[in-house]
Amino acid sequence: MEAWSDPKSPMWISFSNVVGLSIIGLGTINGGGSPFWEALHINKCDNLKINGITSIDSPRHHISINSCNGAAISQINLFAPEDSPNTDGIDLRDDCIAINTGSININITNINCGPGHGISVGSLGANGETATVSNVQVTHCTFNQTLNGARIKTWPGGQGYARNISFEDITLINSKNPIVIDQNYRDKGLLDGTEAIVKFCISILISFLCFALVNGQNYNVLNFGAKGDGQTDDSKAFVKTWSAACGGGEDIKTLLIPAGKTFLLQPIVFQGPCRSKSIKVQLDGIIVAPSNKEAWSNLKSQRWIGFSTVSGLTIVGSGTINGRAKVESFSTTYSEYFYYVYYVLLMKTARGGDDCIAINTGNFNINITRINCGPGHGISVGSLGADGEKAAVSNVQVTNCTFNQTTNGARIKTWPGGAGYARNIRFENITLIDVKNPIIINQQYIDKRRLNDAEDSAVAISNVIFVGFHGTTSSKDAITLDCSETTRCEGVVIDGINITMADGEKPKFACNNVDGNSDDTSLMRGCFKNV
Structure with a gap:
């Protein structure tokens, strides 16, 4: 503590009033210090994204988020000793996640929590506070040896509401109190509180509970x-x-x-x-x-x-x-x-010599999210149509992924002479770190063993969206849309692209036989009819 320039500071690292802030990566924030401050504090930062980071040994709050609209937090790891005190902040040892007043439209999914106090709404209404919490959904979570599971807690004497709260598809492994609503929450310092008046028993839904080791x-x-x-x-x-x-x-x-x-x-x-x-x-x-x-x-x-x-x-x-x-x-x-x-x-990190994920024929309604891929060939639809195969792929969504030093990023590849379709495919919110070919549609995919395949037909590619790509490329041609003369690519959309080369220059595109549109007239001019 003596080494800190300001030991009285309530937080260690703070962001304030930043719109569109993204904090991503595979690095670690190591609090390793005094019991008095929060490790990472984020205040009034709209459209916040936190992805992939690890926080260990925070002395108090791991991550504290205040007055942020449109925040998305995914694929983070928080570690604290089992016997640590209240290490709140999407919390360990205390609440794994604590949802406090002013929180609206909160979606929490795929959390593994334990040990600790589970996922809590509150505490609310302390010191006569007027609480407002609504539209909270907690799904597909696991509580492993926690003191509590799904909990709502309010203080006597408080006001306001907590409403429209759903806990669904919850797995419990030796949890002491799986479901708790406590409208008389008190600590030992405030045992004489008045009656609770936070009105929160409104439209609370708890369903599809799986009581592991209980039932x-x-x-x-x-x-x-x-x-x-x-x-x-x-x-x-x-x-x-x-x-x-x-x-x-x-x-x-x-x-x-x-x-x-x-x-x-x-x-x-x-x-x-x-x-x-x-x-x-x-x-x-x-x-x-x-x-x-x-x-x-x-x-x-x-x-x-x-x-x-x-x-x-x-x-x-x-x-x-x-x-x-x-x-x-x-x-x-x-x-x-x-x-x-x-x-x-x-759904975390993928490293390999070929495609990180390859989606082949017969796949429908595929959702891929929060993948850190690299090195390798990125995430591919295909290859499709080899040996005249009739391919069928539709409704594929790839979101919130990172490609790190990959040969390709988002790719669709089909063989000449194939048939069938690949349609309704969306790549969205993709981070690029020194990627050679960030966006590729290749309807002329041929390996060196089959250079003479005839192009008398092709897999039909349609309704493909690339949106929200940002980062760096090592290639001048960041976008390659190489489609077939016999079966053109249709309905291709390229929006919200912010890709730069290492020297800061804006890359180019290569485009053949493709119909679509883009919001970037300078990047895609000459590729689509409307650009």
Whole structure:
């Protein structure tokens, strides 16, 4: 504390009155200090985005957000010692997230919370305060060994309201108080408060609760024979656990892979259909593949971990899947499958030598968000139409992703001679860090083994939107739209593009046989008819 220039300051790093602030990256904020200030304080910053950062050992609030409209916070990690005091601020040890007065239209999803006090609305109404909280939705969250789960707490003597609050699809793992509404919240210093008058029991919805370890709907792989020592083959135990969860009735089931354990798995398929209307895989531990080719029970298998014919499948958690796929051990395609599973499960970081995610034929209604990709070839739709294949891909949305030193960013690639369609595809809010080819549509995709493929047909590409790309490129041609003469690309939209080269120059585009529009007349002039 003696080393601080202003030990009386209530915060350490502060942003104030900044519109359009984005804080992203894979770095760490290490509070490591006194018990008196907040680590990161953000005040009156509209359209705020915080993505990917880690905060550890904050002495008080990890992240404090005040009077910010349009804030989006995603994919952050907060760590504090289990025995720490009130380390609030999308909080650990105390509330994981605390929603205080003035908060409106709050959406919280896919949070793994524990230990701590759960997710709370409040406390509200202290010292006669007039509270206003409305339109709060908390979905797809897990409370692991928390003191509370879903909680609303108000002080006696307060005023105002807390209304239109929904907690939905919540998994509980040994939580002491899963659901709490406390309109008589008091601390030991204010035991003589007057009657509570915060009117908050209005339109509160709590539904689809999964009480793990309470109602028998949790299936822990350790209870079915898994060792979790990283050496013993736990495949049979996982199959037994899956069979019990999948066939165990119509209620929501949770297959739990606990933290602190490492599970060795051979190639495995979790087969449906299941009797339960939905099934959740809670991955908090580590899953590893055999360490070398000789240890694989089925080296010819084209997949390591698979799910087949399972409706309502959800895969969440803070765990890790380690494919151990070395370049000298497997083909590029085989290695790509390992990493593909990793992306889908963790939705965090993807590193590989080919596409970070490849969306091939037969995929519909795909939502990809919060991916940090690099190095590699970015996120691709395709390749489609090889060997005259009839492709079908539609309704793909890729949002809030980062491409870091990738060869490509957002890409659609189809072969000459193909058929079918790729349509209704949207890439939005994409961050680029030294990406060679940020935006590509390539309807002339050919590898060196097949240079003479005829272009008598092509996969039809339509209704494709690229919006909100920002960052840097290492190429002069940041946007390449190379479409077919036989089947032009239609309905392509390019808006909100802010891409610069390392020297600060604005890059160019290359465009063939494409119909669409753009809000950037200087960048896309000559590409579209209206520009």
